[in-house]
Amino acid sequence: MRDKSEEVLSQRKFTGSGVLQLTIPYSLNQDRLKDILEQGAGKPVSLIITDNSTRMVSVKPENSHVSVRLHWMFLHAGDEVIREIAVFLKNSRRRTPRITRFIRENRHCIKKGNGRPYKGNTQGKCFDLKELFDSINREYFDQRVCASIGWGRKSLRRSVRRRTLGSYCRDHNIIRIHPVLDRKNIPLYYIRYVIYHEMLHSEIGEENRNGRRLMHSSEFRRRERIFREYRKAREWDVRH
Numbered sequence: 276m277r278d279k280s281e282e283v284l285s286q287r288k289f290t291g292s293g294v295l296q297l298t299i300p301y302s303l304n305q306d307r308l309k310d311i312l313e314q315g316a317g318k319p320v321s322l323i324i325t326d327n328s329t330r331m332v333s334v335k336p337e338n339s340h341v342s343v344r345l346h347w348m349f350l351h352a353g354d355e356v357i358r359e360i361a362v363f364l365k366n367s368r369r370r371t372p373r374i375t376r377f378i379r380e381n382r383h384c385i386k387k388g389n390g391r392p393y394k395g396n397t398q399g400k401c402f403d404l405k406e407l408f409d410s411i412n413r414e415y416f417d418q419r420v421c422a423s424i425g426w427g428r429k430s431l432r433r434s435v436r437r438r439t440l441g442s443y444c445r446d447h448n449i450i451r452i453h454p455v456l457d458r459k460n461i462p463l464y465y466i467r468y469v470i471y472h473e474m475l476h477s478e479i480g481e482e483n484r485n486g487r488r489l490m491h492s493s494e495f496r497r498r499e500r501i502f503r504e505y506r507k508a509r510e511w512d513v514r515h
């Protein structure tokens with residue numbers, strides 16, 4: 276039989292700064308977690324518990340609610356981790372060190388993907404993709420993005436104008452960067468922008484609107500502009 280303290284949620288309140296103060300048991304069900312997150316977001320929350328092996332936390336603000344997908348491991352998270360998720364729903368720019376640490380400490384809960392791991396080359400002649408990926412992951416994502424990254428294959432059949440410079444494959448959780456960007460005349464801020472763009476696809480996912488797949492939603496565009504050299508990168512893209 277479960278302890279009675281696990282059956283009753285403790286009192287929850289907000290401080291003047293809007294930070295949720297709460298004490299919760301270390302075993303929640305989906306409905307209880309949804310109630311806590313709704314208080315933190317200040318609006319209705321659509322919560323889905325997943326067994327996803329690539330994204331542990333996914334947040335999509337909608338017009339009237341917030342769509343949240345969480346790995347089932349968070350049903351056993353402590354109050355500080357849940358509090359950080361609740362605050363993150365109100366401000367996605369906030370850093371999330373407790374969430375990151377919790378995921379790292381509970382990686383054993385993540386199911387292994389099918390097939391062999393991606394072993395694409397990350398070291399180019401001019402750029403090391405893994406080094407850039409790790410730097411961007413720390414700076415913008417609090418190390419939440421767990422995708423693999425590597426240089427794609429060279430293609431001589433298509434013109435540069437038609438090449439896809441970056442892509443993200445959700446089925447295999449892989450980011451590929453076109454080797455045409457591994458050149459001395461490519462600014463560092465531009466290839467960082469391309470990588471950041473693909474990491475956003477991994478973080479946010481796609482949106483279904485009226486039966487259509489929307490890859491670049493309004494939330495995606497908002498987050499894209501957070502990149503510090505976004506304007507400069509876009510201007511360089513247009514010129515070249």
